[in-house]
Amino acid sequence: MSKVLVLYYSSYGHVEALANAMAEGARSTGATVDVKRVPETAPEEVAKAAHFKLDQQAPVATVEDLANYDAIIVGTPTRFGRISSQMASFLDQAGGLWMRGALNGKVGGAFTSTGTQHGGQEVTLFSVIINLLHFGMTIVGLPYSHQGQMTVDEIVGGSPYGATTIAGTKGQRQPSAIELEGARYQGELTAKTANKLFG
Template sequence: MAKILVLYYSSYGHVEQLANAVAEGARAGGASVVDIKRVPETVPEQVAKNAHFKLEQSAPVATVADLEQYHAIVVGTPTRYGRMSSQMAAFLDQTGGLWARGAFNGKVGAAFTSTATQHGGQEQTLFSVIANLLHFGMIIVGLPYSHAGQMSVTEIVGGSPYGASTIAAGDGSRQPTEIDLAGARHQGELVAKTAVRLFG
């Protein structure tokens, strides 16, 4: 039965909200196990507190060894200058042993993100994650236009063919909209359906 991990990093809770929506969609898509885990914080605690990071999050902290037991991994990270966050990069950089053994070959991978602005590098960040997953040997699932909400031009929306996303505003005040969350749910459902087809 398909087991899915939603693995994320979130400084202010936007990516955390998307992670929960991805997991909701994955459960609806028929996955037998859907776990949500976050990568460790690397920012010194006092610095994080001064920057008002959301340090209390319900998801347990993942270890690299956790990754091998899943058939699909959906990676969520905020954008940092058009690329994945250093916290996520540091975590994925520790997977060399798993990569060398081919532990991810043929499994399903996907990405989602958040930026401060509409043109703040969402697609580039998704590609930075997807490139990592392709090096792992994973089969990539994006967010096709079957999520029609991403085509709206009447309001600010996240989403692209490469993955679900949201726009947080420079001060973090904008929260994911229902369209953004629907995109995350849809992507999670597609990941689950793909994993079920591949792994039962």
């Protein structure tokens, strides 16, 4: 079976919750799955003053870790319609992996969180996906076979480009059952794809 990395950055725990659901879905296929986070780049006093969730259990990844996996699913909150600076900084350090083609042919995917329904989810997903395509990876999104993302009965995230959640402008909304199911679905599909290629 394949080895899957769920790599994320989360300030307040919303992307962390999606990351854990993504890992559940991937593990359901028999894949070996690790959940890791990228380093916090904000000064500690700034992070504490902003009430960042600093007690996350996932270990901190190194750039070289990426080469050890068959699939990498990347999660980041949206920052004004783009990837967070913490995740961007981490991926920017992967030039050595890119130079030697260490990620060519691996499977990748993206997931995100925004404060509002129209806060740039799809643009953020694409900003991750563009990075992964430059690394030579094959992208797996969240197809409409995950029917939950098509509901109009409640506020719900989700996009064909990846799982998402809507946190609320004050972070007051946690990922819903449908959003977590979307993350599990994408994780399962990504791992199944990697299992076919590498298993």
